[in-house]
Amino acid sequence: xxxxxHGNSGFPRLGQPAPLFEAQTTQGTIRLEDFKGSWLILFSxxxxxxxxxxxxxxxxxxxxxxxxxxxxxLCGLSIDSTYSHIAWVRNIEKNFGIKVPFPVIADLxxxxxxxxxxxxxxxxxxxxxxxxxxxxxxxxxxxxxxYPLTTGRNMQEILRLIDALxxxxxxxxxxxxxxxxxEKVIIPPPATTEAAEERMKAGxxxxxxxxxxxAV
Numbered sequence: 001x002x003x004x005x006h007g008n009s010g011f012p013r014l015g016q017p018a019p020l021f022e023a024q025t026t027q028g029t030i031r032l033e034d035f036k037g038s039w040l041i042l043f044s045x046x047x048x049x050x051x052x053x054x055x056x057x058x059x060x061x062x063x064x065x066x067x068x069x070x071x072x073x074l075c076g077l078s079i080d081s082t083y084s085h086i087a088w089v090r091n092i093e094k095n096f097g098i099k100v101p102f103p104v105i106a107d108l109x110x111x112x113x114x115x116x117x118x119x120x121x122x123x124x125x126x127x128x129x130x131x132x133x134x135x136x137x138x139x140x141x142x143x144x145x146x147y148p149l150t151t152g153r154n155m156q157e158i159l160r161l162i163d164a165l166x167x168x169x170x171x172x173x174x175x176x177x178x179x180x181x182x183e184k185v186i187i188p189p190p191a192t193t194e195a196a197e198e199r200m201k202a203g204x205x206x207x208x209x210x211x212x213x214x215a216v
Contacts, residue, residue, distance in 0.1 A: 019115040058098055059127075116133060
C-alpha cells in the first residue's frame, strides 16, 4: 500500500487537508483524491464478522441512498484482509438481505489507520476504534467522531451532521443544538459595537445582540 501525507504528523486536524492515501478495497484500489468533488464519510470498524459492526454495516448500507442525495460517498475500513471483507459483505447480503454498496479498505499494515489515528491502544492494539471522518469536496477534514468498541453509531446523527455542515457552507450560518433541516439557524454574532446595535434592529429572532436566529 502506498501512503502519502500532507506533512502533518500525529492525528489529523479539523480544517486541514485530510491525509492522502492509496489502498486496496473490496472495489479495487482507491485513493483519497478519487473522491474529490464529493463529500466523503471515511469510517472504521473494529473487525469483520462481529455483531455490532454488522449492525452498523447494515445501517450504513440502508442509509446510503440518503447520503448519495447529499453528494456523500461512504468508505469503510478495518485491519482485515480484502478476502475477509469480501466474505463478510457477502455474508451480510445473505443473512440480512442488504447489499453493501461502498468500498471497504483492507488495512492489514495499519497504514491508513495510523494516518487517521484510528487505533486507541487503551481499548485495543489490534483493532480500529469506531471512527468517523467527514471530508468535504475539497479534501478538507470537517468533522471527527470517535466511539468506543461497544457502542454502535447513530446513522441519523451522522446524516444530521452532514446536513448541518452543508447548511453552514451554503448560507454562512451556524446550527444550534439538536438542529434539524427546516429549523431556524444561528447568525454569526456581530464583531463591532456598531454592528451589534444594527443587529438589534435587523428583524431577526434576537434574544440579545450576540444571539440571533433566522429561517433559511
